[in-house]
Amino acid sequence: MASYHIETYGCTANRGESREIERRLRDGGHHPAEGPKAADVAILNTCTVVEKTETNMLRRARELEEETADLVVTGCMALAQGEQFADVDARVCGWDEVPEVVRNGECPTTAPGTEPILDGVVGILPIARGCMSNCSYCITKHATGKIDSPPIEENVEKARALVHAGAKEIRVTGQDTGVYGWDEGERKLHRLLDRICDIEGDFRVRVGMANPKGVHGIREELAEVFAENEKLYDFLHIPVQSGSDDVLGAMRRQHQVREFREVVETFDAHLDHWTLATDFIVGFPTETDADHEASMELLRETTPERINVTRFSKRPGTDAADMKGLGGTLKKERSSAMTDLKMDVVENAYRSMVGECHEVLVVEQGTGDSVKAYDEAYRQVIIREADERGIEPGDVVEVVVTSQNTVYAFGEPVWAEADPAPVV
Incomplete structure (x- = not known):
């Protein structure tokens, strides 16, 4: 049986994949080491969301190559840009393949008393893999593919196991949680959340990122589930990316600004207070001054309490990489302006809590x-x-x-x- 060291970079969904890898390794009798130098095998679960991240992943892979006897590279960069690791002595594979690679042909031997793996009191529950989008700038889609949704009952049982193992917070994750079930002809995130909240125990549930298009079609049902279940954090992360329909069209984001606003209005109608989280990409190649101002106005209007501002960077193999980009100075100026506005909006939200x-x-x-x-x-x-x-x-x-x-x-x-x- 092997000892392993695992490192995870990127989003909560990626961390969920690592938890599943680790669970299957422990089920097979393998055990964690105290660090890469003490491990028989090191596992690097990569992210490739922007160019800087890609550079960091390659650097870390080369460091681990020197520190451990055997290196396995998985995750989004491994799947979308596996050739980048050609000069690294590592086995590059998908998430599902990692346990088999580490076992090296051995039959799994389940260790007694194996329990679901928690991150402290947090249990990460990946409910599906992939998405239904085809965004022109996104390289992650090359790694994850289209949505693949396990049955509701299977996810409920995983959630129940996490609660029984001591989870006080369950983080429901996926590349796009809003389209859970779409591959089976029915969006059913609201039904899944209702079932998870029926599990006995004292815990809370946070829903991970969901694109506006997927949420829009079930916004009433979803908002009602939030209003009816105290176990659900009143929190929704729906990345709009731009306040301009023209830019959203060039991004191939599937939704329009109107649909994003309608989701926000629906949750406002059902909940006394809730946290809106969203993302903006600044400096997309087709973004004009008017488009940028539309994004700024949307931020002022909807006042999200969590905001991620990302400066556009070209990702290899994407359609947007072939577009003529904006100058770096212009992107920096727009990013700085939006970040300043973001900090004002968020600070006002937290200031309003004082005394409550x-x-x-x-x-x-x-x-x-x-x-x-x-x-x-x-x-x-x-x-x-x-x-x-x-x-x-x-x-x-x-x-x-x-x-x-x-x-x-x-x-x-x-x-x-x-x-x-x-x-x-």
Whole structure:
């Protein structure tokens, strides 16, 4: 049986793939090593979202090649640009193939007491692989392919296993969770979430990235499921990418700005407060000054509380790579302007929380003696002096928000704000 070291880069879906790889390795009797030098095999789960990431992946592969006896490279860059690793002494393969490669032909021997693998108190649940989009700038689609949706019951059982293993937060992930079930002729994310929330136990559920087009067709049903289930964080990540229909068309994003707005309006109608997360690509080759201003206006109008701003970069093998690009200075100026607006919007959202009371789930350790927690709408709240107060990941704490720092808030436990009990 082999000892392994695994490193994961990129999105939550990629981390979910690594959890599944690790589960299957442990089911086969393999065990984690304390680092690449101590491992029989190192596994590098790669990302290739932008050019800088690609460079970092190649550098890390070469480092691991020197540190370990055997190297396996998987993930999006391995699948979309496997030839980039030609000069690295590594076996390049898809996620599903990794356990077989590591086993090297051995029959799996399940270790007794094997449990689902958690990241602390967080259980990652990849509900499907692939998407239904054909975006002109995206290289990830070459790695993941079209949507492949396991049955609802299979995903519910995986979620139940995570809860039984101690998960307090389940992160439902995928390249596009909104099109779950589309390959079977029916979008059914709302049905899956309803079933997961029926599982007995104290836990919360966060839904991962869903493109606006997939969500739009089930927006009423999905918003109703959110409104009816307290276990669901009132949080939705729907990347619009541009406020211009012309740019969205050149991106082949499938949705229009109107559909994005309609999803937001539907959730506004069903939920008292929820967190909208979205993404913008700045400096796409066809983006004009008017297109950029349309994106800025959409950001001001919808006020997302989480915003990812990415400067466009050409990815090899994509249609957008053949387009005549904008100058680097112009892209930098537009990116800076949108980032400044983003920080104002997000800071205002967290400032509005000051003085409010919220029930938060502690998820992980923070810096020093602090912990990171999330409220009902998945807004981050930092609790300081956690060790002294006996607060640790997995705890549910009622806090009053005392201050904020642009992208998160600080909370004090309500009982710490109360007068001390009299000494008897």
